[in-house]
Amino acid sequence: MKPDWSVVAAIESKAATLLSSNGMVYKGGKFPWPAKGELTGVFGENRGDHIHQGVDIAAPSGTPMYAVADGVVKISKADPGGYGWYVMIDHGGGVTTLYGHMYPETVKVKIGQRVSKGQMIAQVGNNGRSTGAHLHFEVRQNGKPVDPLQWIGK
Template identity: 40%
Template sequence: MCAVTTLLIGVSVPAAALAGNGNSVYAEAPAAPTSPRQLVDAQTFASAYGSTAAPTVVRDAFGVETVVETPAATFSAITGTLVMWPANTTAVNDGFGYRDGGEFHGGIDIMAAGGSTIMAASPGTVVTVAEDSGWGAYVKVDHGGGIYTLYAHMISGSQSVSVGQYVNAGDALGLVGQTGYASVPHLHFEVYAGGSRVDPLPWLP
């Protein structure tokens, strides 16, 4: 389990994502991993960041990416480890899964300060740099092997990478903002694994 200041957890129901390119820094864990935080390679973690208090925030809506429903149980054994947190805090305001009223939240909301740097959580290739009414300005990175990460609500125009660019863990992707469906600046962070959105927390160091 990673350290967080505040976490609201829901019941997770994944949705589909793109396939990976096979150039992965991870591997799928066994069907019955010894822990949800099992290491899948020899990558050394980056230094841990300190936590800060999380303010109240209106929760994100769905992103607008087209997805296909997939049974959650299919991917229950898929776990892995990202190299680092994508922001300079581990404070989480809202967790992954269903909320009261049936709305599904496909990631976690990390309460990083507005204007602070959003970083790649692991090495990979940028596959999307875009902006829409849900995620706002966002970046999506392919880590290979069907593993993707998505970083949303950036300041409009702050994305500092381009499609096809290779990034290392810790490389800047953009700045924390409030674009799209968001009431205060924060980073909405998603992980896709094996064709499904999954809870990012077990993947973070």
């Protein structure tokens, strides 16, 4: 009997739709700071071999980092050439945030998990391409990095 690949294609299409539309809708407003610390790097800095696509917040290793808005964890994995272990949260409406340089054992969330604004997601680390303990934080709109300082409240 020959398999009906149209059924498989329909299931894959439905799964892709569900994964890309997590049901979250970003409601607007300013984000809180994702961690307590000192701003040490800004968006758009020329770092020689790349342009910095987020902000860096220096803090001692182990400092909690928090989700800046309700969302669904989209990625939690290693990027040894850059972010170290990082987490990306989808807030809906094309808005995602990325948190980098933590150690995997400090991550408190899993892919697919819904998180709430202010929920601890991990701890600051010094993993990946990093010269000291800090949180690398990005905001992306429709996949394109934008200046996080335009999104973070005072």
